[in-house]
Amino acid sequence: MKITNEELIKNATVLFWKKGYSAVGMRELQSALDMRPGSIYHRFKSKDGLFRLVIETYVEDSKSDIEACSAFPDALAELERYFVSVTTCPGELQYQRQCLLVRTLSDMEQLPEAIRQVVVDGMATLKSAFLLVLENAQHQGNISQEANLNELAAWLQCQFVGLRTQAFVCEDDEQIKRLISRAMSELNNAA
Template identity: 25%
Template sequence: MPRIKKYCEQDVIEKATVLFWKHGYQATSMQMLEKAMGINKFSIYASFKNKEGVFLACIKAYKEKSKEMFQRFHNGNQGVADIKQLFYDSMCTWYQNDEKKGCFVTQSYQEFAETEAIFKNEIWDREGIKELFRIKLAKDPQKDEETLNKQVNFLILSLQSLGTITKVSCPNEVKDYIEMVFNRI
């Protein structure tokens, strides 16, 4: 007879996300997950198979929460203004309850930047976002291919930077940063 779960999977994933967000994947142990999630290792293994499974569930849940923001970005037809709005929407997502959290996806992507971790591509579709930046920037017919390439690269690096600086900077400083980024476009 199968065991009945005595916990809400969404709740335990949120707790695990906070732990991974704070400590990173490598520094988070199964014991830490067990304590933070409030469930035993048997339940963790039964539901998620292993630490990697918990982490992937956290990434999936985090991305699901951002889905509406990215859908709005994808569907927008205002070119550069859509990209700028994405930056502001992202900033608002990363400041929660007056906490400086930064971006969980950016932090995780950076942790695996030097490795060929099997879930590196699961974390962030960097190339997909770059392509959307290109499409939105190309709405300006005066931009040549070289300018488009440089601006796409500048924006993707700026978005990654934004995910990091929101962890250590106050909202007013980040707003100034965003304004300066878009003064360059």
């Protein structure tokens, strides 16, 4: 039975998310993907090629999840629920509490330039997803018409990165929920 690229990328994502780009060797990739080196190279060209697909897939999935919040009658309340869902993963998924892009930023110096650019572009893509949510929240009357949405989107992304990092090292989900609620309250006050 042939394994799909989607399944391979999912397995590689777990490995890269847990260990980081630099710490993952070809033997580990072979084991995680249940493939021989030649097959990995044939399918993905290189470790970098596979990692690029992992990051691009992660960004697209995250963008879709964030943008989906904008379709709800209260986009900001849905965004808060989304924040809670990604920061309170159960113990065996603790590694997912930290944003994969942020996890990758710690390896930036070791990354090839093309991968660095994919990470930077990914951060910009997610900021644009936050912007869409804020635009819809403004349209819903939950954000002032005078608010600088670009600046708020950047602020919101900073909050999201910080909250996910804190959630990664903190085992108190209730504290994380309170911090998320505070950030969303500050967003409402700033807007």
